[in-house]
Amino acid sequence: MVLKLFFPQCCNTADSGLLVGRWIPGHNSAVVLAVIHYPFIPGQVKKYLSELQSQTQVDLTVLGSWSMPKEGQEGMDSFLKDLSTIFPQKCWLQLSREIGKRGFTCQVVQNNGRLLQDREQKNGEGDKIILIHYDQRKVMLSQLHPVQDVGQKSDVEASELRLVFQTVAQSQPLFFLDKYDDGPLKLSHWQSEGREASIIAELLKQASVPVCIFLTWLLSLWYWFCSFRILHLPPVLFISSKLSTCVQSVYRAVHFRTVFSPKKAGTHVEFMRKANIFVSFLVDIALGLLLISWLYRENRISKLADTLVPVADRVAKELQELLEWLMGAPAGLKMNRALDQVLGRFFLYHIHLWISYIHLMSPFIERILWYVGLSACLGLTFALSVLSDIVALLTFHIYCFYVYGARLYCLTIYGLSSLWRLFRGKKWNVLRQRVDSCSYDLDQNTADTALFPLQLFIGTLLFTILLFLLPTTALYYLVFTLLRLVVVLFQGVIHLSVDFINSFPLFAIGLRICRPYRLAEGVKFNVLCQEPGTPLHLMMEINPLKCSSVLQCYRTPTYSCYPKDSWAGLCKKLFVGELIYPWKQKTDKTD
Amino acid sequence: MRGCFLLLTPLVISMAEEEFTDINGNSISLDCQTHSDFCREFTVTSPKLSLRKVMVYTCFVWLFAYAVFFFTENTAVLSSAIILTLAGMMIHIHFVKVDHETLLIIGSLGVQLSSSYASGRESTIFIEMNKLKDIVINEAVYMHSIIYYLCILIKDPADPETVTSVVPLFQSSNPRLNCLVQVYRSCQEILAQSR
Numbered sequence: 001m002v003l004k005l006f007f008p009q010c011c012n013t014a015d016s017g018l019l020v021g022r023w024i025p026g027h028n029s030a031v032v033l034a035v036i037h038y039p040f041i042p043g044q045v046k047k048y049l050s051e052l053q054s055q056t057q058v059d060l061t062v063l064g065s066w067s068m069p070k071e072g073q074e075g076m077d078s079f080l081k082d083l084s085t086i087f088p089q090k091c092w093l094q095l096s097r098e099i100g101k102r103g104f105t106c107q108v109v110q111n112n113g114r115l116l117q118d119r120e121q122k123n124g125e126g127d128k129i130i131l132i133h134y135d136q137r138k139v140m141l142s143q144l145h146p147v148q149d150v151g152q153k154s155d156v157e158a159s160e161l162r163l164v165f166q167t168v169a170q171s172q173p174l175f176f177l178d179k180y181d182d183g184p185l186k187l188s189h190w191q192s193e194g195r196e197a198s199i200i201a202e203l204l205k206q207a208s209v210p211v212c213i214f215l216t217w218l219l220s221l222w223y224w225f226c227s228f229r230i231l232h233l234p235p236v237l238f239i240s241s242k243l244s245t246c247v248q249s250v251y252r253a254v255h256f257r258t259v260f261s262p263k264k265a266g267t268h269v270e271f272m273r274k275a276n277i278f279v280s281f282l283v284d285i286a287l288g289l290l291l292i293s294w295l296y297r298e299n300r301i302s303k304l305a306d307t308l309v310p311v312a313d314r315v316a317k318e319l320q321e322l323l324e325w326l327m328g329a330p331a332g333l334k335m336n337r338a339l340d341q342v343l344g345r346f347f348l349y350h351i352h353l354w355i356s357y358i359h360l361m362s363p364f365i366e367r368i369l370w371y372v373g374l375s376a377c378l379g380l381t382f383a384l385s386v387l388s389d390i391v392a393l394l395t396f397h398i399y400c401f402y403v404y405g406a407r408l409y410c411l412t413i414y415g416l417s418s419l420w421r422l423f424r425g426k427k428w429n430v431l432r433q434r435v436d437s438c439s440y441d442l443d444q445n446t447a448d449t450a451l452f453p454l455q456l457f458i459g460t461l462l463f464t465i466l467l468f469l470l471p472t473t474a475l476y477y478l479v480f481t482l483l484r485l486v487v488v489l490f491q492g493v494i495h496l497s498v499d500f501i502n503s504f505p506l507f508a509i510g511l512r513i514c515r516p517y518r519l520a521e522g523v524k525f526n527v528l529c530q531e532p533g534t535p536l537h538l539m540m541e542i543n544p545l546k547c548s549s550v551l552q553c554y555r556t557p558t559y560s561c562y563p564k565d566s567w568a569g570l571c572k573k574l575f576v577g578e579l580i581y582p583w584k585q586k587t588d589k590t591d
Numbered sequence: 592m593r594g595c596f597l598l599l600t601p602l603v604i605s606m607a608e609e610e611f612t613d614i615n616g617n618s619i620s621l622d623c624q625t626h627s628d629f630c631r632e633f634t635v636t637s638p639k640l641s642l643r644k645v646m647v648y649t650c651f652v653w654l655f656a657y658a659v660f661f662f663t664e665n666t667a668v669l670s671s672a673i674i675l676t677l678a679g680m681m682i683h684i685h686f687v688k689v690d691h692e693t694l695l696i697i698g699s700l701g702v703q704l705s706s707s708y709a710s711g712r713e714s715t716i717f718i719e720m721n722k723l724k725d726i727v728i729n730e731a732v733y734m735h736s737i738i739y740y741l742c743i744l745i746k747d748p749a750d751p752e753t754v755t756s757v758v759p760l761f762q763s764s765n766p767r768l769n770c771l772v773q774v775y776r777s778c779q780e781i782l783a784q785s786r
Contacts, residue, residue: 002629002699002785028699128629130700159719159748524715525695525703527626536627538697543715 002128003108004029005093006164006540008136011035012097014188015070018045018083019063019093020174022167027160030093031167033136033174034189035066042086044184058170064093084109103534104131129535133528135542136190138517139168140175142542143268145521145553161523215260222253243392245385248498251559252379255281272554275507280556284379284501291383292376301373305366312358312394316351319397323347326479336472343408343476347401354397381498388494395487402484403579409477410577412466419463422456481574505554509547516544611770613637614738621770629698629781633774635764636691640684640709652676684709689763696778698785702726702743704760718758720785721748726778728771729757739768741775 006029017037023030036045049060065083084092092109106129144165148158158166175191177183230236240246255277265271295301327344329335372390376383392399421427421435429436511518520542528537545553573580608622622634656672688709695703701719708714724746731738743758761771 004700128627130630130697159721161719522715522717524705524717525697525700527630527632527695530626536630536697538700543717 001028002130004130004132004160005095005106006031006132006134007095007104008032008034008190009133010136010190010192011066011188012133014066014068016067017065017188018087019066019095020049020060020187021063022058022060022171023063023091024160024163024167027163029160029164030063031164032063033060033168033171034187034192037186037188040185046087048185052171052174055173056170058167060171060174061089062087063089064095067094067096068099069096070099101531102529103531103537105533106131106535130538131535132525132538132540134164134540136168138542139165140172140190141169141515142517142520145519145545145549147267147269147553165520209262212260212262216257216262219253219256219260244388244495244498245382247559248381248385249378251502252281252381272505272508273556276505276554276556279507279510280502280504281379283506284381285377287380287501288376288378288383291380292373295373295376301370302366305369308365308369309358309362313355315394316355316358316397319351320348322479323351326476330475333471333475335475336469339469339472343472347404350397350400381501384494384498388491388498391487391491391494398480398483398487402480405473405477405480406577406579409473412470412473413577415466416463416470419459419466422459423463477577499558503556503558505551505556508550508554512545512547512550517542519545519550521545521549609770609773611766613765614736614767615765619764619766619770621766621773623773623777629784631696631777631781633694633696633777634691635693635761635766635770637689637764639690640688645680649676681710685712692761692764694760694774694778696781698781704758706763716758718743718745722746724751724754726775726782728768728775729759738765739771740765741771 004027011032011034014035015037017035018040019032020034020036021030021032045062049062052058053060090110094107094109095104096106097104108129142165144162148162174187175189176195177185177187178192178194179186180194259274259278259281265274295304323344326335327340372386373383375386418428425438426435427438428434508519522543524541524543526539526541528539530536570580608620610618610620613619617638619638620636622636624632624634626632652672652675656668660666660668685708690707690709693703693705693707695705697703699720701717702723703715703717705713705715722745724744726741726743728739729742731740740762741760743760744754745756745758746753747755
């Protein structure tokens with residue numbers, strides 16, 4: 001079996017001393033975390049290690065001895081060998097390095113005193129040793145993907161590398177003692193040259209707790225406001241579930257609560273989620289403020305409001321012309337005169353009502369828009385949701401026409417299909433939800449399932465009527481469905497961009513670009529130069545996660561689902577006349 | 592930086608370089624380095640980017656652009672042709688053209704696959720030994736030919752008998768069977784030791 005030793009790069013030039021680390025359970029390997037220098041008192045070393053063990057939940061032990069003799073320090077070797085009796089171990093490692101040589105030599109002494117040397121056995125017996133050098137600071141800060149919970153798998157099943165990373169990450173308290181501390185022990189690790197800290201970061205950490213508490217209190221005020229009975233009436237609930245602004249505000253409130261909760265993030269996933277949401281908030285608000293400054297600079301918003309009513313008028317006029325065209329002979333088709341006139345006049349009256357309504361509102365539009373525009377300070381996503389809602393309100397008449405046309409067409413199609421089944425002698429069995437055959441038997445016993453000639457006659461009449469009225473209803477349905485699809489498409493584009501801003505993990509991508517070692521997909525090994533008589537030396541580097549994996553892993557889940565009908569399902573619904581809502585949002589009930 | 596080691600100096604135990612051909616007839620070379628009893632590295636080097644081909648493509652594109660310019664008298668055609676050629680070349684050497692592929696096998700630690708592109712970019716995957724079931728040579732029927740390829744069988748440590756996925760090696764250089772057999776034999780020696 002091969003013994004694998006993970007050795008930190010910072011200890012390559014450390015003075016002689018004891019190796020402190022952990023034996024990885026289940027694999028024949030060990031991680032060296034620090035070197036304790038001479039002089040030391042063994043009792044204090046043991047006390048310190050047991051303190052750290054209780055603090056970090058990592059079973060730190062003395063692994064062996066490290067010797068890098070400087071001038072005037074000969075004779076350490078025998079002293080080092082005697083140390084193995086003071087710290088009883090299953091396996092005692094003796095690493096040594098000479099100045100001027102690059103390779104280490106390593107000897108492993110088992111408990112029963114048997115000395116195992118590496119690479120000296122001719123017949124291939126005995127342990128071989130691999131020394132793997134790693135950058136301690138990077139491995140400590142790094143997180144291996146796919147992320148697993150700490151207590152999820154038992155240590156034996158977890159992979160060796162994952163255990164090494166976990167060990168180094170959990171041993172942070174070991175790295176707090178540096179060479180300027182006046183304690184009894186002198187350690188060598190990545191921070192032993194002196195701990196670095198930034199005043200700004202410390203001040204921000206201290207200030208963040210009261211700020212979080214204050215913001216959480218504000219949020220609780222908002223929730224208290226939203227819990228008023230008057231806001232829970234069914235009509236209000238219905239409208240607020242349809243308006244995308246309300247949905248977006250609820251979603252952002254949940255985010256706000258997550259980010260500004262005073263509790264510190266425990267796991268890596270929670271921390272990344274908080275950081276991503278926080279950065280997304282900042283970017284959102286910054287873009288919103290930019291939009292406000294652009295809109296209000298040259299009084300553009302008043303100009304926008306002034307063009308809104310003429311645009312609505314223009315749309316209504318175009319619709320009127322369209323209906324006049326349909327009432328004539330559209331595209332050379334011959335319509336049923338009576339039905340055409342009825343439907344056309346019905347829709348024209350609706351448009352007339354709509355134009356009057358818009359003209360009624362026109363004096364107030366500018367003021368309303370001015371104040372609504374200010375809501376963009378809550379974020380660009382809010383401004384886009386408000387835009388989507390305004391478009392929905394302004395094209396409400398198109399939506400109504402679509403519903404009327406679709407219902408009429410749907411009725412026609414169902415009637416036709418049912419009567420067509422009648423001719424073929426079949427009937428829809430409601431109980432069994434299937435098509436059953438029906439006989440023309442006039443027997444008394446089966447009277448309820450038989451078809452009388454009268455039924456057949458009326459059925460024929462109705463079928464003929466519906467069939468000849470079909471082109472007219474179909475044409476109206478087609479025209480209004482196309483208009484509705486245009487509006488839906490525009491709203492869909494807005495929703496997609498809101499969704500993109502909501503869910504894009506900016507912090508994770510920034511971390512991947514600036515500190516690629518933090519998000520690790522795996523490791524890379526490089527073989528270091530060999531000298532005969534030394535074990536194999538490898539250099540372990542962190543292989544960063546690919547950008548596409550970062551996006552997939554850290555995407556914030558959003559409320560909107562993409563169209564759940566496939567193209568084929570959508571076409572079928574359009575053909576039959578069912579109402580389509582391709583951008584329906586997820587509610588809790590359907591999850 | 593304290594304690595920096597020199598990477599990959601010529602002081603290795605033994606190395607051997609041989610010429611082989613790939614499945615299309617181009618000549619490739621295989622380089623075996625034995626770092627230790629249980630650590631070996633195989634590098635398959637593909638033929639380099641041929642200067643003649645690059646010149647031919649560039650001249651073709653630019654002549655075509657000149658012809659279009661002659662008819663339309665629009666200089667945007669010329670500048671777009673230049674930009675297109677440059678962008679295409681950069682994309683090709685950075686993402687498409689593989690210079691050499693390396694297989695590093697370390698007994699009882701794992702296997703590392705690395706592809707190095709013409710621009711110097713390296714993409715590396717490391718597979719741990721407990722996930723590795725075996726290294727085998729598979730044959731694939733592609734159109735009218737049968738291709739041999741070396742692949743790694745991956746298993747889930749919780750369920751050692753099932754093969755969860757297959758990772759093919761040397762996908763860009765496609766060496767022939769004689770080269771693969773040499774790599775296979777070496778790898779099996781090391782895997783047998785660590786079982």
